[in-house]
Amino acid sequence: xxxxxxxxxxxxxxxxxxxxxxxxxxxxxxxxxxxxxxxxxxxxxxxxxxxxxxxxxxxxxxxxxxxxxxxxxxxxxxxxxxxxxxxxxxxxxxxxxxxxxxxxxxxxxxxxxxxxxxxxxxxxxxxxxxxxxxxxxxxxxxxxxxxxxxxxxxxxxxxxxxxxxxxxxxxxxxxxxxxxxxxxxxxxxxxxxxxxxxxxxxxxxxxxxxxxxxxxxxxxx
Numbered sequence: 668x669x670x671x672x673x674x675x676x677x678x679x680x681x682x683x684x685x686x687x688x689x690x691x692x693x694x695x696x697x698x699x700x701x702x703x704x705x706x707x708x709x710x711x712x713x714x715x716x717x718x719x720x721x722x723x724x725x726x727x728x729x730x731x732x733x734x735x736x737x738x739x740x741x742x743x744x745x746x747x748x749x750x751x752x753x754x755x756x757x758x759x760x761x762x763x764x765x766x767x768x769x770x771x772x773x774x775x776x777x778x779x780x781x782x783x784x785x786x787x788x789x790x791x792x793x794x795x796x797x798x799x800x801x802x803x804x805x806x807x808x809x810x811x812x813x814x815x816x817x818x819x820x821x822x823x824x825x826x827x828x829x830x831x832x833x834x835x836x837x838x839x840x841x842x843x844x845x846x847x848x849x850x851x852x853x854x855x856x857x858x859x860x861x862x863x864x865x866x867x868x869x870x871x872x873x874x875x876x877x878x879x880x881x882x883x884x885x886x887x888x
Contacts, residue, residue, distance in 0.1 A: 678701050681701050750767065750771060765789050778843045782841070783838070784798035784801040785801075787801045787837065800818035801817050802817075811845055813842075814849065815838060817857050817858065818858050831857065834857070835850055
């Protein structure tokens, strides 16, 4: 029972019992049943204790645990298990939530160029719905070979080598086993988005007016 409950408070559950159970005891003697029921009321309703939700309070917001955008971070692995998704340790919380939200649609396209595009777009968070920030080229003179170019978040610039490694790991995981690509090309095929209306368009932060940005490898974004 919470220590902050005044000694003369009684459980509201008494209101649902026959009158005989609501009768007080001897003067100066605490109402035993009223105090006893406080323990059950705490378990079921929490008694307004923000640090300890009751069972009914949790049940009232059960649907939030099934929403990848609202579920607490500690529940993400549990929710991912429902859709047979293994969350990588190097994914951020936002990336994990995006993958859980989109994975069922991505499963249906797995092994296809469109599936790889959407998987990579979901990873970056840019163009996740249609993969329009990813380009996959399949040369006709090289069977089973493909090349990938991507627009990636500007924030990746600070840790671009780490992000390149994560991109390569995701491509290796999602590409069909009989296909191949030039890993050495991937670092040169990442481009930073500088302005995408409605997504990233903050002047001076992720949008620069003036000379283009030069990336390592000689590409301009």
